[in-house]
Amino acid sequence: MSQSYAAEEQLAIAAVRRACALTSAVFNTLIKNETLTKGDKSPVTVGDYAAQAVISSMLHRAFPHDPIVGEEDAAELRLESGKAMKDRIVALANTALVSPLALGDNEGWGIGPGAAQTDSELLDAIDRGNYPGALTGRMWTIDPIDGTKGFLRGEQYAVCLSLIVDSIVQVGVIGCPNLPVDPTHPEAGTGCIFSAVRGQGAQQFTLSGSDPTPVRIPASTPETFNFLESVEAAHSSHSFNDRVSTLLNVTRSPTRMDSQAKYGCLARGEGGAYLRMPTGVGYREKIWDHAPGQILVEEAGGIVSDSRGKPLDFGLGRTLGENFGVIAAGKDVHGRVLVAVQQALADAKAKA
Ligand SMILES: Nc1ncnc2c1ncn2[C@@H]1O[C@H](COP(=O)(O)O)[C@@H](O)[C@H]1OP(=O)(O)O
Numbered sequence: 253m254s255q256s257y258a259a260e261e262q263l264a265i266a267a268v269r270r271a272c273a274l275t276s277a278v279f280n281t282l283i284k285n286e287t288l289t290k291g292d293k294s295p296v297t298v299g300d301y302a303a304q305a306v307i308s309s310m311l312h313r314a315f316p317h318d319p320i321v322g323e324e325d326a327a328e329l330r331l332e333s334g335k336a337m338k339d340r341i342v343a344l345a346n347t348a349l350v351s352p353l354a355l356g357d358n359e360g361w362g363i364g365p366g367a368a369q370t371d372s373e374l375l376d377a378i379d380r381g382n383y384p385g386a387l388t389g390r391m392w393t394i395d396p397i398d399g400t401k402g403f404l405r406g407e408q409y410a411v412c413l414s415l416i417v418d419s420i421v422q423v424g425v426i427g428c429p430n431l432p433v434d435p436t437h438p439e440a441g442t443g444c445i446f447s448a449v450r451g452q453g454a455q456q457f458t459l460s461g462s463d464p465t466p467v468r469i470p471a472s473t474p475e476t477f478n479f480l481e482s483v484e485a486a487h488s489s490h491s492f493n494d495r496v497s498t499l500l501n502v503t504r505s506p507t508r509m510d511s512q513a514k515y516g517c518l519a520r521g522e523g524g525a526y527l528r529m530p531t532g533v534g535y536r537e538k539i540w541d542h543a544p545g546q547i548l549v550e551e552a553g554g555i556v557s558d559s560r561g562k563p564l565d566f567g568l569g570r571t572l573g574e575n576f577g578v579i580a581a582g583k584d585v586h587g588r589v590l591v592a593v594q595q596a597l598a599d600a601k602a603k604a
Pocket residue numbers: 294295323395397398399400401481482483484486487488509510511512535541
């Protein structure tokens with residue numbers, strides 16, 4: 253029997269809303285020494301750490317036994333050299349945890365304003381994201397700021413949360429503070445939250461939690477079809493996407509956008525396909541970068557697979573393991589994109 257996951261979805265939306273309020277506020281006051289470079293050369297800001305602390309604290313309050321796969325860890329913040337950053341993160345996280353939100357607060361599910369946490373409680377909350385992942389059982393994924401480079405540029409980024417049960421994503425929430433609410437009406441402002449529960453469809457809200465609107469991928473037309481792809485050429489191959497576009501006679505240039513905002517746009521009918529092919533060997537896609545997007549697109553009537561047509565496997569640990577590339581598209585076009593991707597891969601192999 254399928255479960256409703258109503259409490260989990262409510263909590264996830266509330267946690268993402270609080271984290272979005274935090275990241276939007278921090279962007280305006282971010283100063284130079286509030287960003288670190290991680291071992292993999294990617295940036296992490298006080299916003300990433302504080303947002304993970306907030307979401308993890310709220311999850312722990314509501315579901316104390318659920319393990320969490322979170323992108324960030326607090327090791328740097330526990331060092332003497334990380335003290336200034338830690339102090340700022342604690343202040344940001346506590347402001348976000350204690351402030352009342354106008355809509356969606358529901359004490360019954362423990363999602364209303366919480367008590368301020370101590371430094372060590374917040375560092376422990378960040379480090380609770382260290383679960384290695386598993387094939388079975390419940391686990392949450394947190395990407396507190398997906399697309400940190402976009403965040404730092406003042407462009408698109410997303411606060412991403414999902415619940416995975418026995419390797420299947422059951423709940424996904426993606427908050428996009430800088431995304432237009434309605435791309436055809438820019439005057440309507442920015443700030444959207446997408447949410448989806450398995451078997452129950454997908455919807456978009458404003459950042460304040462109002463105006464829930466179902467989202468669905470419409471049939472695509474040659475006039476409107478284009479690819480959604482990363483801004484960063486190091487994250488996914490732009491040239492491969494060009495070759496696939498040529499094979500499919502796609503004339504519109506791709507829409508470049510950071511983060512899982514791409515999955516949100518696809519789900520509400522923008523573009524037509526999200527294509528992400530690796531640029532080199534060695535990088536394994538992380539489960540927190542695709543789990544919320546996968547359920548959102550599937551519940552909006554689309555298909556998400558890797559470049560071989562295989563489903564994304566969320567049960568192999570913190571990464572997608574054996575999956576190679578990602579293709580997300582409406583049901584009517586996914587098959588055609590997959591064939592073109594296979595063709596482009598074969599062409600590349602023949603040339604090598
Ligand atoms: N070498 C890489 N290849 C693919 N994705 C990467 C790579 N390095 C970082 N990422 C992650 O890619 C995602 C952004 O994708 P996009 O380029 O489509 O916006 C982010 O999760 C980013 O991490 P992060 O969450 O730290 O920003």
